[in-house]
Amino acid sequence: MSNAATFDTRTDSAIPMESPLAYSYRRSGAPATGPASRVTLRERALLGHLIVRGGAIALDEAVRGVLGISLPGQPQTLVQDASGERSIQWLSPDEWLVIVPGGEEFPLETRLRERLGSAHYAISDVSGGQTLLELAGEAARELLMKTVIYDVHPSHFPVGKGVTTVFAKAATMLRRPDEERWELVVRRSFADYCYRWLLDAGAEYGVNVEQ
Amino acid sequence: MFYIYCPYCGEHREEEEFRPKGQAHIERPAEPEACSDEEWGNYLFFRNNPRGVHHEMWVHAVGCRKFFNVTRHTVSYEILETYKMGEQPSITADSQSLPREVAAVSHQEGVWA
Numbered sequence A: 001m002s003n004a005a006t007f008d009t010r011t012d013s014a015i016p017m018e019s020p021l022a023y024s025y026r027r028s029g030a031p032a033t034g035p036a037s038r039v040t041l042r043e044r045a046l047l048g049h050l051i052v053r054g055g056a057i058a059l060d061e062a063v064r065g066v067l068g069i070s071l072p073g074q075p076q077t078l079v080q081d082a083s084g085e086r087s088i089q090w091l092s093p094d095e096w097l098v099i100v101p102g103g104e105e106f107p108l109e110t111r112l113r114e115r116l117g118s119a120h121y122a123i124s125d126v127s128g129g130q131t132l133l134e135l136a137g138e139a140a141r142e143l144l145m146k147t148v149i150y151d152v153h154p155s156h157f158p159v160g161k162g163v164t165t166v167f168a169k170a171a172t173m174l175r176r177p178d179e180e181r182w183e184l185v186v187r188r189s190f191a192d193y194c195y196r197w198l199l200d201a202g203a204e205y206g207v208n209v210e211q
Numbered sequence B: 001m002f003y004i005y006c007p008y009c010g011e012h013r014e015e016e017e018f019r020p021k022g023q024a025h026i027e028r029p030a031e032p033e034a035c036s037d038e039e040w041g042n043y044l045f046f047r048n049n050p051r052g053v054h055h056e057m058w059v060h061a062v063g064c065r066k067f068f069n070v071t072r073h074t075v076s077y078e079i080l081e082t083y084k085m086g087e088q089p090s091i092t093a094d095s096q097s098l099p100r101e102v103a104a105v106s107h108q109e110g111v112w113a
């Protein structure tokens, strides 16, 4: 166990938590589904996000032992567990993003620290700093095509890929967990901007928001 | 718009994701206290400004956020190669392996490559 000071960032359950988009829903609304809806936007709020840095070999051994998923060593790769609820995305040669159901991040961090012992690594809980937006529907890719600078054609962006790129001038992690869905991990401070961009850009596809 | 190959991401990425960071392969003097003012000043402030082949650092700012090296031709702006930190360029001002069109531009502009 390392001597790093850690603490559980989750508030007491008596204190209500608000998603980064709570303000956006109030201010900009959440369009309902209609006959012309070809894109659905859904926020998967308050998940556990950990940034894990260090050598791939030591980290791989640790996450396989704790999460049962092997660390993606290849650039631009996204791996998930069987349920699809836990994922690891390659961010750089020594950096990965781990996303788990909300509340699991602190126990996970603690167990990883126990496993990693005196290895040279860093784990940062960034759950409060970013949120995950999900796009589904037949026009999701079309919507992305006018928003991100990265080529999202299926031949270039297959399922299981994840990149950090520019989304409407903001930095975003764009991921494709399966055939139907695209995921955007955006900064909390940019969440409202990205939400309103998606509503505006999605208007022509009758974008609807699931809450 | 053009694409730059990031040696860490292993693929070509949009120019907008990158930032230039100045001359590459600058070595910090091993013993700063033993440097003359001129040596230290040269290390700190003076940079090459060649017409022709230039080695630069770039950072994949929106992406893997790693620094890497670029060999770029300052007349044609062509990126001749990119390579990881710690590696040496395979194309230099002295090397004979310049692409023909770059060599032609150098000649036309009167550059001593």
Ligand SMILES: [Zn+2]
Residues within 6 Å of the ligand: B006, B007, B008, B009, B010, B060, B063, B064, B065, B066
């Ligand atoms: Zn990169």
